[in-house]
Amino acid sequence: MFAQRPDIRPATVDVFVAGQPVRVPEGATAAAAVLLAGLPAIRETPVTGSPRLPYCMMGVCFDCLAEIDGIANRQSCTVAVRPGMRIEPQRGARPAWREGAVHEG
Numbered sequence: 001m002f003a004q005r006p007d008i009r010p011a012t013v014d015v016f017v018a019g020q021p022v023r024v025p026e027g028a029t030a031a032a033a034v035l036l037a038g039l040p041a042i043r044e045t046p047v048t049g050s051p052r053l054p055y056c057m058m059g060v061c062f063d064c065l066a067e068i069d070g071i072a073n074r075q076s077c078t079v080a081v082r083p084g085m086r087i088e089p090q091r092g093a094r095p096a097w098r099e100g101a102v103h104e105g
C-alpha cells in the first residue's frame with residue numbers, strides 16, 4: 001500500500017556507543033543505538049553485576065541506564081540521539097551527580 005520513494009533516504013545520525021561509531025535513524029533513542037550496536041550489556045547491576053540491556057523502551061525498567069555525554073544514570077530509552085553523542089556502559093552504582101558535569105534542561 002505504501003512504498004518509500006527510492007530517491008529519498010531516511011535521515012541518520014552518527015553516534016558512538018562504547019567508543020564504536022553507530023549510525024541510527026534520526027529521532028531514535030540512545031537505547032535504540034545501544035541495541036543496534038550489539039553490545040552484550042549497557043550496564044551491570046550494582047549488587048550482583050548482572051548484565052542488562054534496554055528492555056521496556058518506555059522508561060519503566062531502568063535496564064537502559066547509561067552514561068550519555070559524560071552524565072551517568074541516564075535512561076537511554078528516553079533520550080533522543082544527536083550527532084556525536086557518546087553513550088557509554090556503566091558498571092555498578094554511579095553517583096547521581098558528578099562535579100563538572102553539564103546537565104541539559
Ligand code: FES
Binds near residue numbers: 065077
Ligand atoms: S528500557 Fe526500560 S527504562 Fe529504558
